[in-house]
Amino acid sequence: xxxxxxxxxxxxxxxxxxxxxxxxxxxxxxxxxxxxxxxxxxxxxxxxxxxxxxxxxxxxxxxxxxxxxxxxxxxxxxxxxxxxxxxxxxxxxxxxxxxxxxxxxxxxxxxxxxxxxxxxxxxxxxxxxxxxxxxxxxxxxxxxxxxxxxxxxxxxxxxxxxxxxxxxxxxxxxxxxxxxxxxxxxxxxxxxxxxxxxxxxxxxxxxxxxxxxxxxxxxxxxxxxxxxxxxxxxxxxxxxxxxxxxxxxxxxxxxxxxxxxxxxxxxxxxxxxxxxxxxxxxxxxxxxxxxxxxxxxxxxxxxxxxxxxxxxxxxxxxxxxxxxxxxxxxxxxxxxxxxxxxxxxxxxxxxxxxxxxxxxxxxxxxxxxxxxxxxxxxxxxxxxxxxxxxxxxxxxxxxxxxxxxxxxxxxxxxxxxxxxxxxxxxxxxxxxxxxxxxxxxxxxxxxxxxxxxx
Amino acid sequence: xxxxxxxxxxxxxxxxxxxxxxxxxxxxxxxxxxxxxxxxxxxxxxxxxxxxxxxxxxxxxxxxxxxxxxxxxxxxxxxxxxxxxxxxxxxxxx
Numbered sequence: 001x002x003x004x005x006x007x008x009x010x011x012x013x014x015x016x017x018x019x020x021x022x023x024x025x026x027x028x029x030x031x032x033x034x035x036x037x038x039x040x041x042x043x044x045x046x047x048x049x050x051x052x053x054x055x056x057x058x059x060x061x062x063x064x065x066x067x068x069x070x071x072x073x074x075x076x077x078x079x080x081x082x083x084x085x086x087x088x089x090x091x092x093x094x095x096x097x098x099x100x101x102x103x104x105x106x107x108x109x110x111x112x113x114x115x116x117x118x119x120x121x122x123x124x125x126x127x128x129x130x131x132x133x134x135x136x137x138x139x140x141x142x143x144x145x146x147x148x149x150x151x152x153x154x155x156x157x158x159x160x161x162x163x164x165x166x167x168x169x170x171x172x173x174x175x176x177x178x179x180x181x182x183x184x185x186x187x188x189x190x191x192x193x194x195x196x197x198x199x200x201x202x203x204x205x206x207x208x209x210x211x212x213x214x215x216x217x218x219x220x221x222x223x224x225x226x227x228x229x230x231x232x233x234x235x236x237x238x239x240x241x242x243x244x245x246x247x248x249x250x251x252x253x254x255x256x257x258x259x260x261x262x263x264x265x266x267x268x269x270x271x272x273x274x275x276x277x278x279x280x281x282x283x284x285x286x287x288x289x290x291x292x293x294x295x296x297x298x299x300x301x302x303x304x305x306x307x308x309x310x311x312x313x314x315x316x317x318x319x320x321x322x323x324x325x326x327x328x329x330x331x332x333x334x335x336x337x338x339x340x341x342x343x344x345x346x347x348x349x350x351x352x353x354x355x356x357x358x359x360x361x362x363x364x365x366x367x368x369x370x371x372x373x374x375x376x377x378x379x380x381x382x383x384x385x386x387x388x389x390x391x392x393x394x395x396x397x398x399x400x401x402x403x404x405x406x407x408x409x410x411x412x413x414x415x416x417x418x419x420x421x422x423x424x425x426x427x428x429x430x431x432x433x434x435x436x437x438x439x440x441x442x443x444x445x446x447x448x449x450x451x452x453x454x
Numbered sequence: 455x456x457x458x459x460x461x462x463x464x465x466x467x468x469x470x471x472x473x474x475x476x477x478x479x480x481x482x483x484x485x486x487x488x489x490x491x492x493x494x495x496x497x498x499x500x501x502x503x504x505x506x507x508x509x510x511x512x513x514x515x516x517x518x519x520x521x522x523x524x525x526x527x528x529x530x531x532x533x534x535x536x537x538x539x540x541x542x543x544x545x546x547x548x
Contacts, residue, residue: 001506002463002539002542002543002546002547003493003504004502004503006545006546007463007504007542009546010541010545011535062517065516066516066517066520067537067538067540067541068535068536068541069541251545254544254545255545257544258541262540
């Protein structure tokens with residue numbers, strides 16, 4: 001039988017070390033909503049979302065009460081809208097009406113974000129894909145809760161450089177449209193290489209076409225728990241260090257598994273996956289960078305950071321995999337800048353650069369995340385940064401992503417405030433040399449040789 | 455159909471004082487909740503108690519019990535938490 005020390009250990013994780021379930025995300029297929037009449041399509045989408053997800057928030061709150069574990073977010077992801085809206089939408093404006101519908105449905109069921117205003121263009125763009133991408137600035141600026149993502153590359157298809165070029169321009173447009181609010185709408189837009197179909201985390205969540213009609217995906221968290229566990233093994237060898245991370249990751253993931261099973265049972269929607277990610281927040285003690293420091297670095301970004309992060313990421317997976325029956329999504333350590341106080345400190349100290357962050361994304365999920373850059377950065381330079389990140393994902397057969405925020409009117413030395421869980425970020429310098437001629441080439445980069453496995 | 459045992463863990467943490475167990479048990483008895491196990495200790499000067507109880511015999515829904523116990527805790531000056539057993543089982547047992 002459970003003893004008092006085990007109970008106290010669990011409760012201490014929740015009360016003092018910020019253990020929580022970061023999100024319960026319902027993935028909803030909208031393929032059966034497709035109609036060539038735009039009005040009818042929007043009606044179908046609204047009805048489907050508000051029917052399938054109507055109890056999500058209540059169930060989340062019930063689980064929270066009964067297990068005493070905070071469930072920070074309840075969210076929804078839907079089928080990429082470029083696929084759903086293709087038959088009805090003839091202009092970017094038509095697509096934006098679907099964003100309005102998603103926003104209204106999200107508000108009706110009480111979720112804080114809804115993802116899936118997305119296009120999958122890793123090889124080529126359909127007319128609908130392009131219209132959707134061109135509608136992103138409009139859609140993000142007039143909605144509150146809609147998140148958008150674009151898959152620009154994959155190991156199997158290579159990199160769609162036309163898409164990469166377009167997204168550099170689109171990102172600046174989004175920044176421009178929300179410049180009176182420090183370009184915050186860029187937070188709701190992410191580009192991917194090898195985007196997973198079952199990611200529960202925003203802004204990149206969408207419900208892939210390989211998925212069932214509706215599915216529950218859960219993202220756990222717990223950087224603070226790992227950090228506290230590591231404080232007890234200071235100076236020990238790598239074996240002890242790794243074992244400690246694995247055991248902690250196991251415990252954290254078990255909580256996610258329980259919550260996912262319970263949510264699945266109560267909502268009568270099948271359980272999809274647990275995402276094992278260590279997701280930081282700006283709360284003190286809830287930082288992935290602090291774990292790296294605990295492992296032995298003065299700041300995240302110091303020499304040794306990539307190795308330490310690679311080890312951390314691997315041990316989290318090894319511990320987590322056994323704790324859950326299905327693991328998926330992004331599953332690794334997140335290294336967003338603005339959402340992690342330790343990372344912000346590293347930027348402010350000058351310990352970490354964009355290039356070091358890029359190296360770190362080779363060994364962890366997911367990519368250049370929540371990084372504020374000067375608002376006068378050229379579109380081609382942004383596309384160049386995106387292309388580099390896509391190449392890392394393509395060659396390493398992993399998911400990588402970019403969520404950059406070019407803050408219009410601000411430059412290196414300034415700070416931008418995103419609010420709440422999104423934190424704040426010092427603007428980071430960007431390499432000023434041009435990649436115009438490279439980005440302006442047409443077409444795509446072919447798939448790498450090791451993708452031909454058949 | 456008779457309801458299966460519905461195990462819930464109640465934890466009481468706070469400054470030690472006279473009658474904590476009595477008050478909690480009185481509430482449980484009044485709510486028709488059966489106590490299956492009690493462990494109590496003093497950790498670093500703090501009163502620390504864990505009870506395993508069965509909620510299946512009670513008419514009250516879980517959320518009401520949790521709320522009322524929390525309120526009772528405030529009256530006594532301790533923190534009372536009420537959680538279903540599975541979360542501890544999942545975390546500490548393979």
